[in-house]
Every structure is written in structure tokens, then in C-alpha cells.
Amino acid sequence: MNDKLTxxxxxxxxxxxxIVTDRGIEKSLDEWVIGITLAMESEIDEIRREVNWKWWKNPKPIDKAALQGEVIDMWHFLLSxxxxxxxxxxxIHRIYVEKNAENHARQDGTSAKEGYAV
Structure with a gap:
């Protein structure tokens, strides 16, 4: 898995x-974070447009390929x-594994973090 992530x-x-070279882009860390997260918000909206979230409208068939394509667009920005x-x-792999274990501990009620006792 890690080879594929790499x-x-x-x-x-x-x-x-x-893109940065061809377009001559220069941004500060703040500008990159803001720009990329705005792009991610736009992608989330595009993902949402592919499913039936409007309860006041008749449902439409979901185009799974289009939905998956939008999710992959989100991955591009998440990796960036x-x-x-x-x-x-x-x-990413190491911290994800650590955080996943912590999230399980929270659900088990064994985390030192307050507010998760079961």
C-alpha cells in the first residue's frame, strides 16, 4: 500500500x-493553504452534486464514474x-496509522483524550 501511496x-x-514552473506561480505557505483548501471545498461541492442530497427533488441515477472522478480530484488537492x-x-502513512489507532482507542473508551468514555 505504501508503495502505491508513494x-x-x-x-x-x-x-x-x-504547474508552478509553467505558470510562474509564487505563493507563501498561507496562500497555498488557503488556495488549496478553497479548491478542496469546491471539489466537495462537486462531489455533493453527484448524489441525491436535495430531499425536495426527485432522485436521479447516480453516475458512479463521475462521482469517483470527483473524489479523485479531491485526492489531487489533498496530496498537494x-x-x-x-x-x-x-x-502520511505513519501519522495516519498512529491517528487511526488513537481513533479506535477513543471509540473503545481507552484514550487519554477526554470526552470519549463509553
């Missing part, structure tokens, strides 16, 4: 570097944001 991380790095804040593919 592969898509490196692919995104290459795309990001191409990860890179901008200094997370490597290995960091």
Missing part, C-alpha cells in the same frame, strides 16, 4: 512542480496540501 504522491509532486505542509508519503 507513487501517487510523487505523481502529484511532478504535476504541482510543472500534504506536500505544502511538509508531509512526505511516509509521514
Amino acid at each position: 507513487q501517487i504522491y510523487e505523481m502529484q509532486q511532478s504535476l504541482d512542480e510543472r 496540501l500534504s506536500r505544502v505542509v511538509g508531509l512526505s508519503a511516509d509521514d
